[in-house]
Amino acid sequence: MKDYLLHFPKEWQFDVGDTIDLWIKTFSRENREILTAIRNFVIASIKGINWLLAIIPWWLLIIIVMILGWRISGRKRVGLLYGAMLIFVGSCGLWVHMLETLSIVIASVILSVILGFPLGVLIAMNKRAESIIRPILDLMQTMPTFVYLVPAVMLFSTGKTPALMATTIYAIVPMIRMTSHGIIHVNGEVVEAAKAFGSTNLQTLVKVQIPQAMPTIMTGLNQTIMMAMSMVVTCALIGAQGLGMEILLATNRTEMGKALMPGICIVIVAIILDRLTQGLVKRKEAEQQ
Amino acid sequence: MKDEVIIKVENVTKLYGINKSEAIKLMKEGADKDTVYKKTGVTVALWDVSFEVKKGEVFVIIGLSGSGKSTIIRCLNKLNRPTSGKIYFQNNDIDQLSKKELLDLRRNKISMVFQNFGLMSHRTVMENVAYGLEVKKVSKEEREKKAKEMISLVGLEGWEHQPISSLSGGMKQRVGLARALANDPEVLLMDEPFSALDPLVKRDMQFELLSIQRKLQKTVVFITHDINEAFKLGDTVAIMRDGRIIQIDTPQDMALNPADEYVAKFIDGADKSKVLSAKHVMITPRCMVREKDAPIHVIEELSRNDVSTAYVVDDSMKLLGVISIDNAIRARKENIPISDFIDRDIYTIRRDTLIVDMLQLTAKSKYPIAVVDEKNRLKGIVSKSAVLSSL
Amino acid sequence: MKRSIVLMLALAFCITTVLGGCSGNEKAEIKTITVTNNGWDSQMLHNEIAKFIVLNGYENYDFQTSTGSSTMNWQAMIAGDVDLDIESWTDNVATYPEDVANGDIVDVGVLVPDSAQGLYVPRYVIEGDPERGIEPMAPDLKTVEDLKKYPHIFPDDEEPEKGRLYGSLPGWMADEILYKKYEYYGLNESYNYVRLGSEAALFASLASAYNLGDPWVGYCYEPTWITGKLDLVLLEDAPYDPDLYLEGKCEFPKQELKIVSSSKFAEKAPDLLEFFKKYKTGSQLISEALAYLDETGATHEEAAKWFLKEYDYLLDEWLPAERAEKVREALN
Numbered sequence A: 001m002k003d004y005l006l007h008f009p010k011e012w013q014f015d016v017g018d019t020i021d022l023w024i025k026t027f028s029r030e031n032r033e034i035l036t037a038i039r040n041f042v043i044a045s046i047k048g049i050n051w052l053l054a055i056i057p058w059w060l061l062i063i064i065v066m067i068l069g070w071r072i073s074g075r076k077r078v079g080l081l082y083g084a085m086l087i088f089v090g091s092c093g094l095w096v097h098m099l100e101t102l103s104i105v106i107a108s109v110i111l112s113v114i115l116g117f118p119l120g121v122l123i124a125m126n127k128r129a130e131s132i133i134r135p136i137l138d139l140m141q142t143m144p145t146f147v148y149l150v151p152a153v154m155l156f157s158t159g160k161t162p163a164l165m166a167t168t169i170y171a172i173v174p175m176i177r178m179t180s181h182g183i184i185h186v187n188g189e190v191v192e193a194a195k196a197f198g199s200t201n202l203q204t205l206v207k208v209q210i211p212q213a214m215p216t217i218m219t220g221l222n223q224t225i226m227m228a229m230s231m232v233v234t235c236a237l238i239g240a241q242g243l244g245m246e247i248l249l250a251t252n253r254t255e256m257g258k259a260l261m262p263g264i265c266i267v268i269v270a271i272i273l274d275r276l277t278q279g280l281v282k283r284k285e286a287e288q289q
Numbered sequence B: 001m002k003d004e005v006i007i008k009v010e011n012v013t014k015l016y017g018i019n020k021s022e023a024i025k026l027m028k029e030g031a032d033k034d035t036v037y038k039k040t041g042v043t044v045a046l047w048d049v050s051f052e053v054k055k056g057e058v059f060v061i062i063g064l065s066g067s068g069k070s071t072i073i074r075c076l077n078k079l080n081r082p083t084s085g086k087i088y089f090q091n092n093d094i095d096q097l098s099k100k101e102l103l104d105l106r107r108n109k110i111s112m113v114f115q116n117f118g119l120m121s122h123r124t125v126m127e128n129v130a131y132g133l134e135v136k137k138v139s140k141e142e143r144e145k146k147a148k149e150m151i152s153l154v155g156l157e158g159w160e161h162q163p164i165s166s167l168s169g170g171m172k173q174r175v176g177l178a179r180a181l182a183n184d185p186e187v188l189l190m191d192e193p194f195s196a197l198d199p200l201v202k203r204d205m206q207f208e209l210l211s212i213q214r215k216l217q218k219t220v221v222f223i224t225h226d227i228n229e230a231f232k233l234g235d236t237v238a239i240m241r242d243g244r245i246i247q248i249d250t251p252q253d254m255a256l257n258p259a260d261e262y263v264a265k266f267i268d269g270a271d272k273s274k275v276l277s278a279k280h281v282m283i284t285p286r287c288m289v290r291e292k293d294a295p296i297h298v299i300e301e302l303s304r305n306d307v308s309t310a311y312v313v314d315d316s317m318k319l320l321g322v323i324s325i326d327n328a329i330r331a332r333k334e335n336i337p338i339s340d341f342i343d344r345d346i347y348t349i350r351r352d353t354l355i356v357d358m359l360q361l362t363a364k365s366k367y368p369i370a371v372v373d374e375k376n377r378l379k380g381i382v383s384k385s386a387v388l389s390s391l
Numbered sequence C: 001m002k003r004s005i006v007l008m009l010a011l012a013f014c015i016t017t018v019l020g021g022c023s024g025n026e027k028a029e030i031k032t033i034t035v036t037n038n039g040w041d042s043q044m045l046h047n048e049i050a051k052f053i054v055l056n057g058y059e060n061y062d063f064q065t066s067t068g069s070s071t072m073n074w075q076a077m078i079a080g081d082v083d084l085d086i087e088s089w090t091d092n093v094a095t096y097p098e099d100v101a102n103g104d105i106v107d108v109g110v111l112v113p114d115s116a117q118g119l120y121v122p123r124y125v126i127e128g129d130p131e132r133g134i135e136p137m138a139p140d141l142k143t144v145e146d147l148k149k150y151p152h153i154f155p156d157d158e159e160p161e162k163g164r165l166y167g168s169l170p171g172w173m174a175d176e177i178l179y180k181k182y183e184y185y186g187l188n189e190s191y192n193y194v195r196l197g198s199e200a201a202l203f204a205s206l207a208s209a210y211n212l213g214d215p216w217v218g219y220c221y222e223p224t225w226i227t228g229k230l231d232l233v234l235l236e237d238a239p240y241d242p243d244l245y246l247e248g249k250c251e252f253p254k255q256e257l258k259i260v261s262s263s264k265f266a267e268k269a270p271d272l273l274e275f276f277k278k279y280k281t282g283s284q285l286i287s288e289a290l291a292y293l294d295e296t297g298a299t300h301e302e303a304a305k306w307f308l309k310e311y312d313y314l315l316d317e318w319l320p321a322e323r324a325e326k327v328r329e330a331l332n
């Protein structure tokens, strides 16, 4: 009696872990071809992006970022600062690692946009879809990444593919949420005006709701990029090369100093991506007041 | 032609809430809106509303906030659907329209102007004005031409390529108006279009609307909670209260014969000098003479009517001027025709000149002011005392 | 109604706390022993076995674990916040010799004398598995050097012309040696050396390949649950030579997994020190216990009890007779 009050009764405990394990194992056996095809596609796309980044000479990339920084912020100093930061990355000997990291981040951001944007629109337009998808999003956002890292390896082997999947699962959420939030909160009168002038639902969506929601959607994109960046080290755990792996190598050797460099480089890349996209958001907002 | 009915609303009721049948029962038993809401949670936005809008008129709906004005105007282009009742547009029941016909109605027949403008901030002035044409798939060239025309009609030339955010409130509503006109609709629905504007701008816009309306002969359904605006713009005014229409009349009839205490109180807030016009206070001139009448005759007329001035007209009743008794006597003494003694420099007004606009004239004028028609024919006169007593 | 529910709940809570309070025992001067839990299974099991013995065979100790990464725990032990690292992979700790020389860390004993590590392949890669319908893929694969002949068997899907060889964990000594070995045997021409960032991922990739019956070659070590559970073959290498091993030119030595302590432990618990000096298992034994753990879904605590019952004779080797008896009593 006393035991029952103090401890959760043992008879009430159950274990679904094994069933799920078995399910994942069987699933990966039975869907080999599809999974392999996905894997090959992902690998090819990431390689493509990496190739693109790599054929741009380092100095040109720096110049492009400098110009973007200057144009978007409207201050020359900012451009110069970004340039200096990137030169720092190069002089740490981490340029190639940065490109590797970037190609995974960019690929997962693209995937997040391709999947997340239409899903966000769907949620905004359809109550039923919303009631199904929203809890899944909550789940994706709160589930510790580590939990799906291993299944991702079981399904997609190691390296770029599961890294991309895990990053996308984590980073896609703000894209979906902000898209739907933006669309739902477009000024009601404006939407009504569109309707009153005889727009079809599609016209209303494309000509009014989406453009009006653009600043919010861009904010979502910004958050998605930031979240993808924050997955860099986690992805190294499943074998993704890049800055994250450098950090792991160093921390596992208790070489704090050496871990600091790639750490700072991640911060640099994140800051630059954040400021550039946020600059875009601000511009959009200013346009629409 | 003038009396052709374009919109007909029949017994329209609109309820918001779940337990509608219970609410209907209570309403039929004579309960009021608040009681029904407390007992059933149903909002009675409209109850048994009927009216007709005639082609070419400005039909104003006025009422306090929450009285159902927006609800009814939104029913007219089916942004809202009535719970029961029928709405006919050019004798077609709009509830029976197919999807395509409804789009057609909204694209070509009815346009709307919104209280907070409802403009799309990601588009320029031009793109906003052309929006209605764009969804109709009118070619870019054509729609820009039309949009340009409308932009200059509302007085915004030169602003075509500006973003909406750079405009002032009044300019924004001009864009809203231009957008609605660009479709060349038969009916303009305007839901408190000027409420968000400051009073000076509002006056300009009212003037603008009236002149455009006269030029283009559009039918306008106009919503306001400002009785002065209603009386200024409306050919017909409907007063709403708690979802019902309690009186539909011309501003003048409403001002003179309010249907009940509520309407009377409402109108009390109105400046009647802006509603009543010359025709409401004028009298037929007691003494009229012709130019060729002999002075002796004029004197006789004047003394018979016991007045000091006579209005001089020609054969077709056109007003020529005023002759005073002193001048008539002089003419007779000197034996010349009265035409040399007529005071031709007098003020005239029209039948529908508002009293507010005559106040200055009556102060300046030596005589009662003459009311003439467009051919300058004398119709009546308005005395100083009549003007003052009407206020 | 509402109020009575609240009252009932409050009552239940009171009873529970009172009962809970009673159950705390008031022995004099209890010392808490803190050991590292670096997150791998074999260590957790070893910890549980030790815990059972310390709690049941001795009187004055409480036992707790400090969960964290091995590097963090190592620093904590130097600082004296953690007492013991049971199953310490000292070969992978770069600063170990230095720390012992400085007296920051004390060697207590050898827990597992015969831990192997190196490059493994699933047995079916060499011999096939008729039951699962798997044909032998590399029947002549015996040694690390043989791998040169088979890069096409282990294709790297990110670069299919080459094979993929899974290295050890980033930062481990074994990883550096393995990389040298990879270069020494010329595998770098036909294989990519892929490093996964975590043990979980490394084992997941092995388990996933094993599940699909796919070829896999890479680093693994014993004892682990995975070597206990899967049928793996350690590829042979040149015999161990202390001079060549660091360059990767020969096999890894049988590694000793040690028990090490903070400098203060001997003083704090002299009687326990005697036990930990003798505490010793073996690669085979522990792998079996780990496989038991994985197959039955038992907790580490349960597996520890199972182990102590199964290998009852160990108690006599580790403990003075009367203490061993006490543990036996508690087991039954």
Ligand SMILES: Nc1ncnc2c1ncn2[C@@H]1O[C@H](COP(=O)(O)OP(=O)(O)OP(=O)(O)O)[C@@H](O)[C@H]1O
Residues within 6 Å of the ligand: B016, B017, B043, B044, B045, B063, B064, B065, B066, B067, B068, B069, B070, B071, B072, B225
């Ligand atoms: N979507 C809705 N759901 C529930 N109730 C509504 C809804 N729309 C309007 N109502 C209610 O219907 C009634 C009439 O509203 P309506 O907007 O037509 O008033 P209005 O006369 O336009 O007022 P205002 O001058 O404030 O614009 C109000 O009581 C309002 O609360």
Ligand SMILES: [Mg+2]
Residues within 6 Å of the ligand: B069, B070, B071, B191
């Ligand atoms: Mg309204």
